[in-house]
Amino acid sequence: DTAVSQTPKYLVTQMGNDKSIKCEQNLGHDTMYWYKQDSKKFLKIMFSYNNKELIINETVPNRFSPKSPDKAHLNLHINSLELGDSAVYFCASSQAGEYGYTFGSGTRLTVV
Amino acid sequence: QKEVEQNSGPLSVPEGAIASLNCTYSDRVSQSFFWYRQYSGKSPELIMSIYSNGDKEDGRFTAQLNKASQYVSLLIRDSQPSDSATYLCAVNKAADYKLSFGAGTTVTVRA
Secondary structure, eight states, X not given: OOSEEEEOSEEEEOTTOOEEEEEEEOSOOSEEEEEEEOTTOOEEEEEEEETTEEEEEOSOOTTEXXXXXXXXXXXXXXXXXXXXXXXXXXXXXXXXXXXXXEEOOOEEEEEO | OOSEEEOOSOEEEETTSOEEEEEEESOTTXXXXXXXEEOTTSOOEEEEEEOSSEEEEETTEEEEEETTTTEEEEEXXXXXXXXXXXXXXXXXXXXXXXXXXXXXXXXXXXX
């Protein structure tokens, strides 16, 4: 069983479109995250949710809207996609107080 | 100043040698420190965590932490070609719901 699963794995879309990435974890963790990894491999936090509540919104454009229907799911919706949004997006989860994150396999987003 | 800085790579070592990776962090209240390994096209995988000053060994990996110097390192002994990857240093502050990552150091082990 995959611990943190993301779909889709690859996403190619045109500028201006709206797309969503889904994430689910079966580890029983109470905290979930979205990270963006750019072409230089730098991993940067975007959002952090604890028990469905938004804890961190790290100066991300409001075209990005996370949603957590329950503590096992964290989805990311992106409006009006721009070329600069091309990156790999990783979902991760952890148990509060323990910081060994488990990462999903990533979604490679390419905006053309 | 970046929150987490790693020694610039790439680092190339012969098989069987020791690979030494360094990381410094800017915030003195940081409490938890991690090393992740990321193979090309894959997700980061936790390989070491360290919380107190000193050394922590796990197999061929040794993490070293010096909070006074705000420095954490990772040694890979008897390097194998399968160790070729990018190694990410990550730091967390108490009650902070995020890990801050360094830019990574790419290691290549030459057979």
